[in-house]
Amino acid sequence: MARWAPGSGERLQAAALELFAEQGYDQTTVSQIAERAGVTDRTFFRHFADKREALFAGSDRLLAMFTDAVENSPATDPVQLAADALEASAGFFPAERRPWARQRAAVVEAHPALAEREQLKMATLAQAVAAALRGRGVGEPAASLLAHSTTTVFQVAFETWVREGEERAMPEVLHETFAELRATLAPPARA
C-alpha cells in the first residue's frame, strides 16, 4: 500500500519551484515546500535528500533516456546514435512542461551553486553517453568527441527552448541545433 498519495513527488517539485520563484531559493525551507504540497516533512524526505534535489531529481531519468537510446538504437552510424539519443531526450520536454522548465531555468541561473550543479550534471551526462557509445563499438577519441557534442547540442537546444517567445517544440529545436552544429563545423569543401 502506498504511504503517500501518488504523484506527491511531482507535487513537491512544483511546490518547491513555486516557492523558490516567489520568495527565493535561500529563503525557502523543506517544511514550507511540504506544507505547500500538502504533505509532511517526512514525505518530502522520502522523495528528496534536500531542497536542491527537488530541482535535480529528473536528471537521472534524463541521463537514462540518452544512454538507453544509444544502447537500443537499431542504428550503427555513430552520429545517428547521437541523433537518436537527442531525439529520445525530447520525450522529457513535452510542451506542457515548458512553463515549469522556464521557471526552473531562471531559478538555477540566479544561484551559482545551482548553476554549478547543473553544469556537473551535464559533465556526468557526457561521460555516460561516451561510455554508451564505446559500448556500441565507437572508438576513442570519436566516442568522447561525439558524447560532448551531444551534450553541447542538448544544452544549447534547452536554452533555446526555454527562451521567452520560443514556439518550436523540443524535438524540432534539438534537430535544428544539431544540424547547426554540424554545419558550423563542416570541413571546407575540397576543390
Added chain:
Amino acid sequence: MARWAPGSGERLQAAALELFAEQGYDQTTVSQIAERAGVTDRTFFRHFADKREALFAGSDRLLAMFTDAVENSPATDPVQLAADALEASAGFFPAERRPWARQRAAVVEAHPALAEREQLKMATLAQAVAAALRGRGVGEPAASLLAHSTTTVFQVAFETWVREGEERAMPEVLHETFAELRATLAPPARA
C-alpha cells in the same frame, strides 16, 4: 621589494602536487606544502586561498589565453577563431610540463571534489569563449555551439596528451583532435 623569492608560487605548486601524489590529497596540509617549498604558511596564503587552489591557479591564465586569442586574431571566420584559440592554449602545455600535468591529472581524477572543480572550470571556459566569439560578431547559437566545441576539443586533447606513452606535442594533438571532431560530425555528402 619582493617579500618572497621569485618563483615561490611555482615551487609551492610543485610541492603541493608532490605531496598529494606521495601521501594523498586529503592527508596533505598547507603547512606541509609550505615546508616542502621552503616558505612560510603566510607565503602560501599570499599565493593561494587554500590547497585546492594550488592545483587550479593556472586556470584563469589558461582562460585568458583562449579569450585573448579570439579577441586579437586577424581571422574573421568563426571556426578559424576557435582554431586560433586552441593553438594559443597550447602555449600553456610545453613538453617539459607534461610530467607535471600527468601527475596533476591523476590527482584530480582520483578526487571527485577536484574532478568537479575541473569540470566547472571547463564550463566557465565555454562561457568565456562564447562571449568572446559574440564580441567578434558571431551570432547565436553558433557562438555557443562553437565555444562548447572548443572546450570539447581542448578536454579530449588534454586527456590524450597526458596519456602514458603519448609522444605528440600539444599543438599537434589539439590540431588533430579538432580535425577529428569536424570529420566525425561532417554532414553527409550531398548527391
